[in-house]
Amino acid sequence: MEKNNASNTFHKTLPATGPKTKVVFVQLGSPKSPKIADVRTFLKEFLGDPRVVDINPTLWKLILNLFVLPFRPKRSAKLYSRIWDGRTFPLIEITRKFSDKVKASIKDKEHLEINHAFLLSSPTVKEVYSDWEDDLDQKESPATELLAIPMFPQYSESTVASGIDGLFHMLKEKVRIPHLRVMSHFHTSKAFIDNSVRLIVEKFEELEKNGLSANALVLSFHGIPKRRVIYKKDPYYQHCFETYKLIKDRLPAKYRDLVHMTFQSRFGSEEWLTPYTDEYICDLVKEGKKHIVVYAPSFVADCLETIDELGHELVEEVSEHGGVVHLVPCLNDDQKWCEDFASFVENQTLADITKRKEDFYYLEKEDYMDLKQQKMQSPPLSSEAKSVLKIIFLTLFLDLIGFSIIFPLFPALAKHYLTVDGDNYFLKLIFGAISSFANESGHMSMNAIVLFGGALGALYSLLQFVASPIWGSLSDRYGRKPILSISIFFLGLSYVLWFFSGSFTLLILARFIGGIMGGNISTATAVVADITTKENRSKGMAIIGIAFALGFIIGPAMGGIFSLIDLTKIYPVLADYGVNPFSMPALIAAVLSFFNLFYIVRRFKETLPEEKRGRAESERTTNPLKLFAPLPYKGVNLTNFGYFFFLTAFSGMEFTLTFLAVERLGYSSMDNAYMFIFIGLIIALIQGGVVRRSAHKVGEKKMAIVGLISLIPGLLLIGNAYTSGMVYFGLFFLSVGSAMAIPCLTGLVSLYTPSQVQGRSIGIFRSLGALARVVGPIVASLVYWRIGSSGPYIYGAFFLIVPIIMLSFLPKVESTED
Structure with a gap:
């Protein structure tokens, strides 16, 4: 009996009148409604398709979830609301009517069924397929063939291929699969x-x-x-x-x-x-x-x-x-279109190729x-260049971690060494000098510790600034790989010294070595120039900016998180070897550096051939006064100096922020790390979601000025903050302001500079930035010590008026091409 039932079911799939074809018109679809939540769901599925956006899947997921989905749905929802009739969207309604009219125009209804489906709306392709499966069991003459017609006249991977992917992904779950055809295009029909x-x-x-x-x-x-x-x-x-x-x-x-x-x-x-x-x-x-x-x-x-x-x-x-x-x-x-397309569909289901x-x-x-050939103004990077850039990205990223990992630790670090190594020669030298000043003015305690932190932070930046042109020149002479390998090895060694820095002397030595080796950023930048062309260099240089941004987010976070692990409490005997409560962040940084070294030695291919090596002049200089020599390009000097003054104020805030938080709110190292994570995330969101899309439309000059103005309330709020809420409110303004100012100022320098001297102009711009990170912490620490915790922020807010006025005099950007 069971065999007979199975046989009957099988025979129901074979119409006596000949093959029957189910034709499905496939459209993309629309959101369920113009509500932001529905639009976000639609965009997440649509833009999450690797056929639609075909860049690195991991990178795109980060961009999609961090930059696109938080911002774009609101704007898109506003657009969709303009075409919403209160019940549905035009695409949905038109497709339904089109399908009905084609169905009515079909002459051979005995052998053709007409349906429609959507990739991202209902009825979906899966729902239509499920209906066909039900027909096999319920209808006397079900369709045994399926013709899918994506309603995109011209073929593209992002439309037709995406739909085919969806269809075959659904078929992976099915047992009964009909004879299947897909019409990939009908643009010449x-x-x-x-x-x-x-x-x-x-x-x-x-x-x-x-x-x-x-x-x-x-x-x-x-x-x-x-x-x-x-x-x-x-x-x-x-x-x-x-x-x-x-x-x-x-x-x-x-x-x-x-x-x-x-x-x-x-x-x-x-x-x-x-x-x-x-x-x-x-x-x-x-x-x-x-x-x-x-x-x-x-x-x-x-x-x-x-x-x-x-x-x-x-x-x-x-x-x-x-x-x-x-x-x-x-x-x-x-x-007329529906009638003609009905005839077209009928012919395309015939076996007669000539008729089709x-x-x-x-x-x-x-x-x-x-037919004009499409040409890229800025060609994409080659696969070899991308491979090298991954290594350079890691190198720069670790450099910035080394620079910023100590940020949240400064207050606790100073107190620790004053307690366990108070007789240290260098500590006595530093705090002895501070005490003599403090006794004269009546200030000490946290104010003196701020001077300590500012000096230690500025030391790293100063050494990095001085060493950068030296490393660049050496790499021009001996090649990039040897210089990168040497600098990364000693950078890792500096972290090892920090790991065993039971004495303050070893900590100073570790930071000294780390600062010098961190100057290899010039060599890394030279590598980017080696592997890119004039047309796509900006894409390569963008990697440097991303490494900086991520380094400033993850470095302080690592410092705060791993400072929670005190190895001397887990293994007390380690204290005899100089291991201290801050050794765990150093250990992690050391492991990452030696991993980077291994990667450089094994995978990095030299980018500067021997025949091109020589005594190249560096655009960087160790003489700060030369950086302020005017360049003969309209707008460049004002932009450079505006950037220097802005970054001086901003870096001063960075270095004194943790001390203010400890003094007023009793923050721990981890609490300090949270602040830097917050700053980094806001900067990433604003740069990815606002600046990247709007800077050119609004104008780099205007957006940079708005950014600098936004910093002022942020500084004033923090300067008067005695609650975490007010601190984070101020940090929001600071993050938004810097996220708008830094990329726009960088863009302005490039726009004002003739193409043949971009390297020199941008080199001076970056050098002034490095110098600002030396001057800023020192000045801010002195103001903090002399006036109190509010001083750097109040004075910094007024100081920002200078670069704002300078930028307001910037000329209109004109073509710099010859």
Whole structure:
């Protein structure tokens, strides 16, 4: 009996009338609603697809969750709310109507079923597939074949391939799989081309009836990164050109010379297909072409990109320049389009290949003569360069950890050595001098300890500043790898000395060696210059900025976290060897350094060939006065000096913050670490979510000034803070301000400087920054000692007026190219 049932079920899957095909039109979908939470869920799934954003998955997850999802959903929700009808979105409704009309237009209903599905909305592909499985058990003549048609006319990895991935990922869970076909593109189908031409002509005729004459027709395709087309060989750009060419050639002759091809909807900071729709159309208007017809052939249904981006944002932008955009709607559920597509679908399900081919237009070889090749203005880094950059990133990252790991420990460190090594010659020398000053002014205790911390912190920065050009010159002469290996080895050794620094003398020696070896940042920077070209150097140099940012976040955090582990309490005998309560952070830093050394020796390939080695002059100097010599480039000097004064005030805050927190709030080393983690995270969020996207639009000068102004309330709040809440409130302003100021000032220096002398100008900029980290802690510590804990912050707030005024006089950025 069981066998008969199984047999009956099997035979129900074989219609007596011949194969039956289920055709599924697949669209992307929309959020459930314009609520921020629903938009965030939609964007998380959409942008989390590695086909959509194809950069390093781990890196992208960090960017997506830290920078994109916290900020973009709010803006996107506002845009989606403009096209929300209170019940659904246009894409959903149009796809449903289109599917119904095609179904009604199908002649061979006995062998064809029409459905629609969405990748990110309901009904999903999985739901439609589940319905088909139910049909196998319930219907007498279920479909045995499945034809999926992604409703993206042109093929792209980020659309069609993404949909195929989703389909086959779902199939991994299934047992019964039908005969399956996927139509990867239909951009040359007669149904699509002819109906697109018809709608465009209707728009032109409509304008002519109203006494208007269109000056141009812009076919605006959805953009993708150039990298996908040039290096990954995605055929999308070619398909767009073929669509453009077929539409243009089938328009009435009087309209053909008006046709232009552009790309819209770019996302992120990398280069996308050009020309960009908004810029191109504005240029057309400036040329006197006031009435522009726009059609979006990448979409068969109106959605956010057509209704809002083109129909709202583009219309407003063009109107500001005196132009008018006349938008041609997508094919949507146009009756003729639905009927023609129904015939197209019927033919594509036939076994007759010849009949199927008749539904398409074909281009000849000479038709591609007008196809312009996309070129990268800033080529991506090679795989070899990326490999080297990973090593350099690690090197710089560890340098910054060595510099900042001691930040949260300064107050406790000073008290510890005064207790256990009070007779130390260097301690007596330092605190003896401080005491003589303190006795004269009546100050001591924490104020004196602040001077100790400032001196110890400035020592590292000073040595790093002095050693940097020396290491750079040596690497020019002997190669990068030997210099990096030597400096990293001794950097690791400095941490070993710190680990055993039961005496203050060893601590001073450890910081002395560490500061000198930390100067290898110049060698690391030279490596970046070796492996990059003029066009993509900024991408390589960005690695240095990321290493700095992460080092300043993780270094203090490591110092605070690992200071909680006192090895002398776990293994008391270690104290006899100089191990102290602060040895654990040093041990971790040492292990990381020697791991880095091993990596350099085994994996790093020399980037400076022997034939290029010689006595190169360094742009860095150990003479501070030479740094202030004016450069003959408009705007550079004001920017450099503004940066120096700003960073002097900011680094002074960094070095005295922990002392203020200990004195007023009784903070531990871990509490101090939390402050630096907070600063680092806010800086990362603002730089990734605001500065990266808005600096160019707002203007680097304006954003830098706003950043400096934001620092003032932060300094004043901390200077008058006696609660943790007020401290963190002040830190928020400081973090936001510095996150806006530093990258914008760096960008301004580059923008003001001619391309052939970028190295010299930016080198002086970085040197002034290093010098500021020497001057800032010393001055702030002296003010703290002399006036009290509020002094560095109140005076620092007023001092910031100087760079603000300087930056306000910056000239307009002009082209620096020859």
